[in-house]
Amino acid sequence: MTGLLSVTDVSKRFRGLTAVSHVSFDVQPGEMFAVIGPNGAGKTTLFNMIAGAMAPDGGSITFAGEKIDGLRSDQIAQRGIGRTFQLVRPFPSLSVEDNVVVGALMQTNELEGARNIAHEIMSQLDLLGKRAQIASSLTLPDRKRLEVARALAGRPKLLLLDEVMAGLRPTETDRIVAILRELNRAGLTILLIEHVMRAVAALASRILVLHHGAAIAEGTPENVLRDPAVVHSYLGAEAL
Amino acid sequence: MNTIWFQTPLRGKALSLLLLAIFAAAPIVADRYLLSVLILVFYFTYLGHAWNLLMGFAGQLSLGHALYLGLGAYTATALWVLFGIGPWVGVFIAIPVAAAAGLFIGWLGWRFAIEGVYFALLTIAFAEFTRIGFDHLQVTGAAGGLFLPVNGDAAGKWWNLGGGPLLYYYLSLGLAIAATILVARLRQSPLGYRWLAVREDPQAAQAVGIDVFRARMLAMLISSSMTAVGGVFYGFYYRNLFPSQVFDIGRSIELILAPIIGGLGTIFGPIVGAIILTPLGEGLTGIMQSLGLNAPGVKAIFYGLTLMVIISLQPNGVWPWLARHLRLDRPRK
Numbered sequence: 001m002t003g004l005l006s007v008t009d010v011s012k013r014f015r016g017l018t019a020v021s022h023v024s025f026d027v028q029p030g031e032m033f034a035v036i037g038p039n040g041a042g043k044t045t046l047f048n049m050i051a052g053a054m055a056p057d058g059g060s061i062t063f064a065g066e067k068i069d070g071l072r073s074d075q076i077a078q079r080g081i082g083r084t085f086q087l088v089r090p091f092p093s094l095s096v097e098d099n100v101v102v103g104a105l106m107q108t109n110e111l112e113g114a115r116n117i118a119h120e121i122m123s124q125l126d127l128l129g130k131r132a133q134i135a136s137s138l139t140l141p142d143r144k145r146l147e148v149a150r151a152l153a154g155r156p157k158l159l160l161l162d163e164v165m166a167g168l169r170p171t172e173t174d175r176i177v178a179i180l181r182e183l184n185r186a187g188l189t190i191l192l193i194e195h196v197m198r199a200v201a202a203l204a205s206r207i208l209v210l211h212h213g214a215a216i217a218e219g220t221p222e223n224v225l226r227d228p229a230v231v232h233s234y235l236g237a238e239a240l
Numbered sequence: 241m242n243t244i245w246f247q248t249p250l251r252g253k254a255l256s257l258l259l260l261a262i263f264a265a266a267p268i269v270a271d272r273y274l275l276s277v278l279i280l281v282f283y284f285t286y287l288g289h290a291w292n293l294l295m296g297f298a299g300q301l302s303l304g305h306a307l308y309l310g311l312g313a314y315t316a317t318a319l320w321v322l323f324g325i326g327p328w329v330g331v332f333i334a335i336p337v338a339a340a341a342g343l344f345i346g347w348l349g350w351r352f353a354i355e356g357v358y359f360a361l362l363t364i365a366f367a368e369f370t371r372i373g374f375d376h377l378q379v380t381g382a383a384g385g386l387f388l389p390v391n392g393d394a395a396g397k398w399w400n401l402g403g404g405p406l407l408y409y410y411l412s413l414g415l416a417i418a419a420t421i422l423v424a425r426l427r428q429s430p431l432g433y434r435w436l437a438v439r440e441d442p443q444a445a446q447a448v449g450i451d452v453f454r455a456r457m458l459a460m461l462i463s464s465s466m467t468a469v470g471g472v473f474y475g476f477y478y479r480n481l482f483p484s485q486v487f488d489i490g491r492s493i494e495l496i497l498a499p500i501i502g503g504l505g506t507i508f509g510p511i512v513g514a515i516i517l518t519p520l521g522e523g524l525t526g527i528m529q530s531l532g533l534n535a536p537g538v539k540a541i542f543y544g545l546t547l548m549v550i551i552s553l554q555p556n557g558v559w560p561w562l563a564r565h566l567r568l569d570r571p572r573k
Contacts, residue, residue: 051447077449085447091440102437105430106449114430154448 004029004189005050005081005158010059010069012045012213019045021213022059027158032180032190034200034221037210038233043193044086046210047162050191051083052076064157077106082156084147086163086193092136096127099135099146103153117153125149125179141172148176152183159183161192165199177202201225209233245424252568263413267406275405281518282412283473288498288510289419290466295496296505297432298459299439301356304345304363306491307370308338308464312471313486317388318380320400327401331472335465341366342464346457364489371487380481388479401476408477415473416511419466424507426462435459439505467495501550503557512559520546 003026012020020042027033035043049056052073061069068076077083082103090099100118101111108114122128125145130138135146144164151159161180165173177199184190184203194200200207200221207224209217211233217224224230245253266278287309294300315337316330325333345366349359375383397403401411426432434455437445442452475481485491502513524539524546554561562568 053443072451073443073446074449074451077447083447085444089441089444091437091444094436094440098433098436102433102445102450103448105433109430111428111430111433114433150448 003027004031004064005191006062007046007050008060008062010046010049010056010061012042012049012054012057018213020049020056020210023208023210023213023215024059025208025215025218027189027191029157029189030184030187032184032192032203032205034204034207035191035193035210036195036197036200036207040212041210042213043210044162045213047083047160047193050076051081051160077154077156080155080157081160082151082154082158083160084144084151084162084164086166088140088143088147090135090138090143090146090150092134094135095131096133096135096138096146097122097131100127100149100153103150106154114153117155121149121153124182125152126175141168141175144168145176145179148179156188158189158191161190161194163193163195165194165196168196170198173199197225249568251566255566255568260417267409272405275409277518277522279405279408279412279477280522281514282409282416283470283477284495284498284514284518285416285511286412286419286473287467287470287495288502288514289416289423290463290470291496292499292504292506292510293423293426293466294459294463296499296509297427297435297439298456299435300346300456300459301360302363302463303360303489303492303496304365304367305463305467305495306487306489307345307363307367308342308467309471309474309491309495310367310370310374310481310483310486311338311341312468313475313481314374314380314386314471315468316472317386317475317481321386321388322379326399327472327476328399331469334468334472338468338471339461339465341370342460343457346460350453350456364492367487367489367492371483374483374487377483383483385480385482387481388476390479401472408473412473412477415469420507420511422466427507431455431458436505497547499557501547501558503559506557506559508563509557509559512562513557516550516558 005027008024010020010023011018023046035046037043045054048054049069050061052068052071052075055070060067063079063081066079068079091102094102097118100121101114104114104117107117122131125148127142127145127149130142135143138146148161148164165176168176173196180190180203192203204221206219207221208215209224209230216233217227217230263278267275270278287305291302291305294302312334315334316327319325319330319333320327345363348354349362354362374380380386434445434450437448437450438452438455446452474486498513498517499510500513501517502511503509521543524542528534528539550558
């Protein structure tokens with residue numbers, strides 16, 4: 001248990017339904033770790049527990065050596081975990097720039113400094129030309145990049161990406177993949193939930209597969225995607 | 241203010257200064273009646289800013305701001321009538337009293353996830369039962385009201401907030417200007433950005449490290465404190481206080497109209513709203529009288545209709561529209 005993020009024996013139940021059941025995994029610093037699984041496998045629930053949107057019923061989550069389960073999501077964000085939402089939620093009536101500035105205010109309490117950080121991030125994510133646009137007027141791919149930009153502006157140590165490629169065209173997916181690769185090369189640890197297999201295969205160094213809330217496989221993409229249990233439960237029997 | 245001021249185009253600066261000069265010089269030509277209308281314009285500008293801070297910036301609907309207005313008014317006037325403590329000192333006791341009430345309501349609502357319209361109901365409830373409480377509070381005259389002496393040596397001195405219309409005129413103008421500067425500065429501060437984030441999406445705001453509860457409580461603290469100061473002005477300007485008037489929900493409603501009509505969440509909205517609404521109300525009274533339409537409620541009907549027309553034409557308020565047409569909005573970068 002020496003990872004940047006350690007999830008140990010974590011469970012979550014909603015009434016009778018066990019959404020996540022005794023899941024454990026470690027994310028190493030600098031790694032790109034993917035969590036995959038069919039709809040309803042508990043990916044987003046797991047994610048929400050790491051980000052503090054809900055507390056686990058059992059097990060523990062530690063980040064950089066500190067226990068974080070039970071903390072509020074703003075406290076977890078302050079400790080260096082940035083996140084995006086599955087259904088994007090930028091601040092709709094604020095401009096692109098102000099959205100990113102709000103994210104950057106986690107780093108500095110000076111507006112000038114926050115604007116400088118925002119500027120840097122916007123140019124990195126190709127948003128500079130749209131900085132004065134109101135967030136709600138952006139197209140979906142732009143809004144997805146804005147979510148990533150806002151999370152990055154807080155300079156997280158770990159970035160949680162919840163289906164950031166879903167609904168994008170292949171060219172847009174490749175664009176985000178390239179951006180994430182670059183961020184990862186610069187030292188950012190990334191944990192992603194993804195449905196788009198071409199993105200997962202292109203990005204992840206390790207994959208965890210969830211099925212009905214339980215981890216059924218973990219390993220490198222080559223090994224995991226060839227695992228018969230994974231193929232059966234996730235990719236579908238017809239893939240055999 | 242600095243950023244907003246520097247980013248305001250030249251004509252915007254010129255127009256603001258012109259407006260200020262007109263208001264500063266108005267007493268030279270204006271009669272007593274016109275001055276009293278302008279005092280109301282400034283008073284509603286001031287209160288509009290206070291309420292807009294909580295609703296327009298932090299996104300929390302209060303329909304009970306009469307509570308802070310009334311507590312401010314009663315605290316300062318009672319201190320003076322009962323203990324001879326003047327309003328310039330009393331205001332510093334009125335502020336914490338009203339702020340404590342605001343923070344309690346905020347804590348109750350936001351700690352226990354009472355949000356949106358339910359929070360608004362909570363604010364109404366507190367204003368209502370404070371009104372009932374004051375109706376039975378003998379020390380401040382209960383339902384019979386609290387009256388400030390109009391005559392006498394001490395009553396007429398400025399340090400007791402007594403005096404002619406000029407005193408109240410410049411005092412209310414000063415309050416309106418101070419509130420505008422304060423609100424503009426706050427809007428351009430990190431806290432202002434955090435408020436907007438919380439207003440737009442509390443959960444997403446939390447995900448970027450913003451303590452939503454704390455941000456809302458700070459907005460409530462400032463908003464209720466500002467409203468209390470308006471209450472002190474109210475008490476000493478009208479020189480009589482009745483629980484059924486000052487804590488009434490009608491008070492809470494009238495002070496939110498200017499920012500809504502002018503433009504929620506904008507800095508100039510409350511100003512524009514107050515400049516439109518106060519003369520409108522006064523003008524309607526005049527027209528109704530000259531037409532002999534004295535039936536109760538007729539003025540309210542026309543007032544309501546006018547508000548509906550304005551809001552249906554400009555759902556985001558008059559100021560954003562006005563700023564676009566006068567080219568006063570910030571230049572596109």
